[in-house]
Amino acid sequence: MELMDKLWNAAKENKQRIVLPEGDEERTIIATEKIQKLGLAFPILVGNEEKILEKAKELGVDLTGVEIINPEKSDRLQDYINAFYESRKNKGMTLEKADKIVRDPLYFGTMMVKLDDADGMVSGAVHTTGDLLRPGLQIIKTAPGVSVVSSFFIMMVPGSKYGENGMLLFSDCAVNPNPNYEQLAAIAIATADTARNLCKIEPRVAMLSFSTMGSADHEMVDKVRKATELAKELRPDLLIDGELQLDAAIVESVAAQKAPNSKVAGKANVLIFPDLQAGNIGYKLVQRFAGAEAIGPMCQGFAKPINDLSRGCNSEDIVNVVVLTAVQAQAQNAK
Incomplete structure (x- = not known):
């Protein structure tokens, strides 16, 4: 685990804002407490604040200092809707469709990364890889010179x-x-x-x-x-x-x-x-x-870091993927 020790230290030295769109998912909530307390990143949970805090209380988790954003109440929602519409209107997108789509936590979180309100995103504890890739390819797109994610x-x-x-x-x-x-x-x-x-x-x-x-x-x-x-x-x-x-x-x-x-x-x-x-x-x-630790799956090729989790992941897996995403974000922000 020497590598992860180095990456944890790197993440702490320059904390990044990592959005977690599965905000009311148990493993995500448990991981968020650890990320916050150890100073590995600035975690941002997306979802209904009351529901998330109630679930955290049931789990005995302290989310003090963690930012929680409800898309329905966010003062950035309309900005995200407008930006998504502008990027997709040539493909038949309407403002009405954009309004419905961007309220989805995965799309909302991806728009946060796109408009620099977050440095990276981690999802997949309950969503499939395809669920993550769809908004990623529509909104973040591939990095310059990269042909495939x-x-x-x-x-x-x-x-x-x-x-x-x-x-x-x-x-x-x-x-x-x-x-x-x-x-x-x-x-x-x-x-x-x-x-x-x-x-x-x-x-x-x-x-x-x-x-x-x-x-x-x-x-x-x-x-x-x-x-x-x-x-x-x-x-x-x-x-x-x-x-x-x-x-x-x-x-x-x-x-x-x-x-x-x-x-x-x-x-x-x-x-x-x-x-x-x-x-x-x-x-x-x-x-x-072999009893190996499998860290990932991590994505490569996106213009900004968004990463997938296995639906069989545990809270420690989420912590490690957030750390890796933060280090990816550090590298991209340094360019």
Whole structure:
């Protein structure tokens, strides 16, 4: 947990405003108390204040000093409605529709981030990834030069020698069902940059497949090969290699047999899965079988940080994702 200790300290040094649109959800309320008391961020809960405070009292949670915003009573509601309408009117949006949509806590929270009333947003304890992505893509949009939004998990495997002393980044495990080779290359580059900028490690990126360096021929393998070639061409400064089977990517003895000339094989700390089925299954296998802590899914590629939670998350997971979102916001605000 050395990484999270560093990120917690970084979050405390320059506290960010993080909006939590699932304001009356129990795990979110419990997490908010900890975030507030430890000074990890300025948490903002969205929802009915009376309902949230009543739920907090039932849970024995102290929300003293926490900002709670009810969209229905907010003096910024009309500004958000007007801004949303202006951004979507060319796509058939009307003021009447915008009025209904922006009152939804997820859309309200996203508009807070868009108009700089919050630095980032965390949701997903009860909402799906699609619920988060929809307003994110409509309102926040992708960062300049980024073609696709994707997700990553930071996997912390206790006692493991693989990756970076047991830490690996997995992507994409939550967003893109079947990326084409161009999208897969973009995901690899984005995750490498995340490893470097957020986790402060030098990325060694393995493009995963059921084939290693030509051991099998199939259209699914071809996609990974083309993605690897494109990613290398676009970012020659990064260590990216493939296609690699999982064992060749992380086990040095296997790498010596299957990919002896690779600078990544046997030493990968960033694993790029060929599609969402593989990524989602892969992170859950490691989480359950190896007792790994799976931090995320975090989003990358948005112009401003908004991040997803697993609906199976606990309050500690929410705290950690808020911390990561705050550190992402620090980096973006510094640009």
